[in-house]
Amino acid sequence: MLYVVIIFLFFSILLYFLLGGADFGAGIIELFTSNDNKSRTRRTMYKAIGPIWEANHMWLIIAVVIMFVGFPVIYSDMCTYLHIPLLVMLLGITARGTAFSFRNYDAIKDDKMQDLYNYIFVYSSFITPLFLGIVAGSVISRQIDPGATDYLSTYIFSWLNWFSVMVGFFTVALCGFLAAIYLIGEAKEQFDIKRFTKKAVIMNAVAVGFGGLVFIAAEHENVHLAHWIFGNPVSLIAVIAASLSLVLLWYLLSKGNTKVIRILAAFQVTMILVSVSYRHFPNIIMVKGGNNLSLLKDHAPMTTINDLGWGLLLGSLLILPALGYLFYSFQTKQSRDN
Amino acid sequence: MNDFIAARSQMALSLGFHIIYSCIGMVMPVFMAISNYKYIKTKNPLYKHITQAWSKGVAIFFATGAVSGTMLSFELGLLWPKFMEHAGPIFGMPFSLEGVAFFIEAIALGFFLYGWDKFNKWFHWFTGIVVGVSGVVSGILVVSANSWMNSPTGFDYVNGQYTNIDPIKAMFNAAWFSEALHMTIAAFAATGFAVAGIHALMIFRKKNVTFHTKSFKIAIAFGAVAAILQPLSGDLSAKGAAQRQPAKLAAMEAHFHTEPYSKLLIGGIPDTVNKKVNYGIELPGLLSFLVHDDFKTPVNGLDKIPQKDQPNVPVTHYAFQLMVAIGMFLLAIGLLYFFALWKKREWLNKSWFLKLFIAATPLGFIAVEAGWTVTEVGRQPWIIQGVMRTSEAVTPMPGIHYSFYLFTLIYFTLSLAVVFLLSRQIKMVPELYDHN
Numbered sequence: 001m002l003y004v005v006i007i008f009l010f011f012s013i014l015l016y017f018l019l020g021g022a023d024f025g026a027g028i029i030e031l032f033t034s035n036d037n038k039s040r041t042r043r044t045m046y047k048a049i050g051p052i053w054e055a056n057h058m059w060l061i062i063a064v065v066i067m068f069v070g071f072p073v074i075y076s077d078m079c080t081y082l083h084i085p086l087l088v089m090l091l092g093i094t095a096r097g098t099a100f101s102f103r104n105y106d107a108i109k110d111d112k113m114q115d116l117y118n119y120i121f122v123y124s125s126f127i128t129p130l131f132l133g134i135v136a137g138s139v140i141s142r143q144i145d146p147g148a149t150d151y152l153s154t155y156i157f158s159w160l161n162w163f164s165v166m167v168g169f170f171t172v173a174l175c176g177f178l179a180a181i182y183l184i185g186e187a188k189e190q191f192d193i194k195r196f197t198k199k200a201v202i203m204n205a206v207a208v209g210f211g212g213l214v215f216i217a218a219e220h221e222n223v224h225l226a227h228w229i230f231g232n233p234v235s236l237i238a239v240i241a242a243s244l245s246l247v248l249l250w251y252l253l254s255k256g257n258t259k260v261i262r263i264l265a266a267f268q269v270t271m272i273l274v275s276v277s278y279r280h281f282p283n284i285i286m287v288k289g290g291n292n293l294s295l296l297k298d299h300a301p302m303t304t305i306n307d308l309g310w311g312l313l314l315g316s317l318l319i320l321p322a323l324g325y326l327f328y329s330f331q332t333k334q335s336r337d338n
Numbered sequence: 339m340n341d342f343i344a345a346r347s348q349m350a351l352s353l354g355f356h357i358i359y360s361c362i363g364m365v366m367p368v369f370m371a372i373s374n375y376k377y378i379k380t381k382n383p384l385y386k387h388i389t390q391a392w393s394k395g396v397a398i399f400f401a402t403g404a405v406s407g408t409m410l411s412f413e414l415g416l417l418w419p420k421f422m423e424h425a426g427p428i429f430g431m432p433f434s435l436e437g438v439a440f441f442i443e444a445i446a447l448g449f450f451l452y453g454w455d456k457f458n459k460w461f462h463w464f465t466g467i468v469v470g471v472s473g474v475v476s477g478i479l480v481v482s483a484n485s486w487m488n489s490p491t492g493f494d495y496v497n498g499q500y501t502n503i504d505p506i507k508a509m510f511n512a513a514w515f516s517e518a519l520h521m522t523i524a525a526f527a528a529t530g531f532a533v534a535g536i537h538a539l540m541i542f543r544k545k546n547v548t549f550h551t552k553s554f555k556i557a558i559a560f561g562a563v564a565a566i567l568q569p570l571s572g573d574l575s576a577k578g579a580a581q582r583q584p585a586k587l588a589a590m591e592a593h594f595h596t597e598p599y600s601k602l603l604i605g606g607i608p609d610t611v612n613k614k615v616n617y618g619i620e621l622p623g624l625l626s627f628l629v630h631d632d633f634k635t636p637v638n639g640l641d642k643i644p645q646k647d648q649p650n651v652p653v654t655h656y657a658f659q660l661m662v663a664i665g666m667f668l669l670a671i672g673l674l675y676f677f678a679l680w681k682k683r684e685w686l687n688k689s690w691f692l693k694l695f696i697a698a699t700p701l702g703f704i705a706v707e708a709g710w711t712v713t714e715v716g717r718q719p720w721i722i723q724g725v726m727r728t729s730e731a732v733t734p735m736p737g738i739h740y741s742f743y744l745f746t747l748i749y750f751t752l753s754l755a756v757v758f759l760l761s762r763q764i765k766m767v768p769e770l771y772d773h774n
Contacts, residue, residue: 054404054444058437064411065437068422069430069505076423079415083735090412091748094405098752101401105394106759107766155735300427300503307431307505315438322445330452 001302001309006282006295008312009066014273016059018178018266021171023056025179027096027125028172029199030118037195038118044186046104052326057097069308073298074285078135081144081158085131092128095120126172133171137164137214140280141223145288162217163225170214173207174269181249181265185258197253204246228279238275242268344739345417345732350714351742352410355749357710358703359403359756360480364473365529366396367447369556371466378459388553389466390454391767396469397451398759402752404444417738421721421731424500428493429486431505436479443472477525478518485513488713489582490722512582516574517713523564523571524709528702530561531668535699536764542692546767558695561702562672568665573628579716580629583723584638585647586716589654591625592618593639600625600637605659608652613640649718657711664705671698 026045033041067075079086103117138144138159148154180200187193218225229235249264280286282296299305339347370392377385411433415422446468453462486492492508494501537554541547579587587593592608592615593600602625606618623633630637640648671694678685685691721728 052448054400055441055448057404057408058441058444061408061411061440062437064408065430065434068411068415068426069434070427072423072426072430075415075426076419079412079422080419080733080735083416083733086412086416087741090409091744093408094748094752097401097405097408098755101397102755102759105398105763107394107762107770151736300430303503304427304430304505308434311431311434311438315435315441319438319441319445322442326445326448329449329456 001306002296002299004309004313005066005070005299005305008309008316009063009070009295010277012059012063012066014270016057016063017273018269019052019056020059021129021175021269022178022182024096024125024129024172025175025177025203026183027122028129028176029179029183029196029203031122031126032176032199032202033195040192041183041195042118044183044188044192052330055323055326057093060093066308066312070300070305071284071295071298072300074293074295077144077146077285077293078139081146081154082135082138084155085134085138085159089128089131089135092124092131096124096128099124129171129175130168133168134159134164136171137167139285140276141221142286142288143221144285146291147289161221163214163221163223166210166214166217170207170210173203173210174272177203177207178265178269181261184253185262193258200253225276229275232279234278235275238271238278242271242275245271339739339742341736341738342729342732344742346728348738348742348745349413349417351745351749352406352413353710353714354707355753356403356406356410357706359399359406360473360477361525361703361706362529362532363396363399363403364470364477365525365560366392366399366533367450367466367470367473368526369529369533369560370396370450371463371470372556373553374463374466378463384549384552387770388549388556391763391770392553393451393466394763395760397447398756398763400443400447402756404440406749406752407440417733418721418731419733421726424726425487425722428490428500428503428505428508429483431509432479432483432486436476436483439472439476439479443469443476446472474522474525477522481518481521482509482511482514484713485517486511487721488517488586488717488723489513489578490725495725513578516571516578520568520571520575520709523568524702524706526560527564527568527668528561528706530557530559530564531695531698531702532700533557534561535695535697538692538695539699540764540767541687542689542696549767554695558672558675561668562675565665565668565672565702569669572662572665577629580637583717585640585643585649586654586712587629588638588640588643589649589651589716590658590712591637592651592655593625593637595641596636596639598626598634598636599623600629600639602628603655606655608655610651647719649716654712654716657708657715661705661708661712664701664708668698668702668705671695 030038030041030045064075067078099117099120103114103121106113106117138161141161141163143161143164144158145153177200180196180203184193184196184200187196215225217223229239245264245268249261249268252264253261280292282294283292284295285293287293300308370389373385373392374389376382377389446465449457449465450462450469453465456462457465486508489512490508491511492504492506534554534557537550537557540550541554576587576590579590591603592606593603594608594613594615599622601620601622603615604619604621606615606620608615625637626635627633629635640651674694678691717723719727719729721731
């Protein structure tokens with residue numbers, strides 16, 4: 001049952017990265033869209049994510065609940081040492097979520113208020129994944145120091161280091177890339193398809209750039225990233241698969257296929273996550289001094305894990321069909337009806 | 339401000355706001371589904387407009403409730419890491435089920451808000467019902483987690499270790515039923531009166547009278563029935579507190595001395611130094627009767643509880659008095675509404691009658707906040723009653739007061755934004771829904 005819970009944890013984090021990430025990315029794309037085209041982007045985006053966007057963000061709640069019920073020590077350590085980036089991420093989530101629904105549900109659509117909502121929306125769409133990435137980078141960066149005695153090394157340098165920050169920017173670029181690929185499939189007019197394709201190219205290039213910087217920063221901070229990724233067959237295959245899927249993605253896009261590329265983009269992000277996490281599984285938080293926290297060791301008592309596992313299994317029987325039908329109704333069916 | 343007080347204030351603030359968003363988020367979908375049902379049955383477009391107007395309110399509150407809920411699930415760890423480290427595996431079960439219920443609510447809301455005229459009308463109606471039901475279920479689950487903090491069970495606590503953990507037993511702890519019942523009824527009463535009050539104001543101003551009258555009737559029916567039922571569930575809660583948390587009950591009643599024919603106190607200013615109450619009305623024997631069903635058996639007073647294990651008496655007492663007073667007022671005007679409906683229909687449009695309901699708009703929520711204060715402040719100094727002190731649970735990180743200031747700013751801004759958006763919704767009712 002422990003593995004069931006771990007699999008749920010992995011998938012909820014992955015799905016939050018993919019679905020929530022694409023939502024954030026849509027805001028990032030809007031941020032980097034010229035003023036003339038902003039409202040076109042916004043319309044495409046609203047049609048694409050309006051009905052499903054609340055559900056996309058539920059994956060984070062599921063992941064957090066699994067953490068604090070199933071892995072309380074890990075959760076409480078993260079919350080203590082990464083208090084500040086988690087706080088910033090939360091503020092981003094709050095600002096973004098409310099601005100998104102406020103701009104749609106404000107009964108009077110005057111420019112002044114709409115501009116304000118848009119402004120909050122796009123900047124928080126950038127900040128949130130940045131800090132999400134920083135948190136993700138920090139847990140594997142070995143910069144969390146339980147032995148530290150001063151404020152700066154306990155609560156600041158645990159996350160403010162080159163590696164974590166580069167992972168943050170890499171995450172932002174990936175979100176933008178996911179969103180651009182997703183929006184290509186949503187756009188109806190050639191003009192928009194071209195625009196989003198261009199955005200995808202840029203985001204792709206930026207992601208590759210920051211990916212490189214992540215490796216350099218990893219060397220600088222003594223994080224054995226290259227060793228984790230290239231030192232074992234599974235991670236290596238995952239990285240190769242990710243690279244090949246990228247090539248295939250651009251080939252299919254040039255052929256005008258706008259649907260399969262989504263799957264490829266999602267596959268690519270999944271492979272990146274697999275290749276990074278495989279080597280140090282079951283360890284999930286790497287701390288200075290080597291007392292790493294492990295999913296297989298630092299979990300709640302088995303009675304709790306069993307109940308949690310059953311809860312998740314039964315819950316997913318309810319959630320997955322409903323969610324599938326929601327996506328089907330507002331994606332497949334709608335675009336076919338059009 | 340020291341870090342401990344800052345952490346407590348931040349938690350109180352976050353829960354204080356979240357409780358409002360989530361009460362409305364769980365009750366308004368029910369109103370929305372009722373009016374949608376009436377629309378399907380009567381084909382009167384007015385009901386469709388009411389449903390749509392309310393569904394926008396639901397969307398606004400759901401979004402705010404969802405983000406403030408996400409924030410809280412992190413704040414539990416950010417502010418109380420030691421508590422979550424030990425309590426998470428014990429009382430986490432309702433949270434994980436709540437995650438499921440909340441997820442379903444979000445999915446159903448997507449269908450409902452964006453599914454007008456796209457689905458079979460009964461399927462669409464059903465998704466609205468699912469929003470309401472899963473909202474109420476989420477509320478019950480979260481409250482059941484809180485009730486565990488009041489009556490911890492499902493584990494053994496030996497030498498500082500938590501062993502023999504049974505999450506299911508913890509979920510169905512002794513207080514869960516009375517607390518969940520009390521909170522659910524409170525949510526219906528508070529939201530019912532708040533929504534009814536806003537529509538009463540519009541009727542009073544003679545704006546879209548038919549629209550607002552129909553809306554008023556749906557909301558007040560729930561609010562009034564809930565207000566009439568609430569004293570019964572309150573009695574259940576108080577009896578439970580007497581049994582499991584005598585310090586809380588004693589503080590609620592400012593009951594300093596254990597003696598036969600214990601007095602029920604109405605009002606009064608507790609004097610904690612001289613251990614007496616000034617200016618209160620005391621009804622001898624009534625507290626004994628409410629707790630033990632006979633007038634003589636003494637109710638345990640604060641003298642039975644060590645000073646270091648006592649909550650803040652004046653705060654708990656005033657909050658309790660305020661909650662009860664408002665409850666009684668809402669009960670009275672709830673009964674008055676049914677009386678008017680039965681015998682004096684002409685009252686319904688009288689300005690004095692409407693003014694009563696306009697005045698009641700915020701009262702239900704003030705009572706909810708007061709009741710929440712009673713249960714939380716009344717549990718202090720414990721975070722887990724009798725097991726862990728709140729001061730042992732707090733984060734070691736210094737500087738929490740900055741985070742408290744930031745959260746204060748954010749919650750006030752959010753609330754201002756919500757009020758602003760709702761007022762714009764109401765202002766636009768004539769343009770959006772007046773096609774007749």
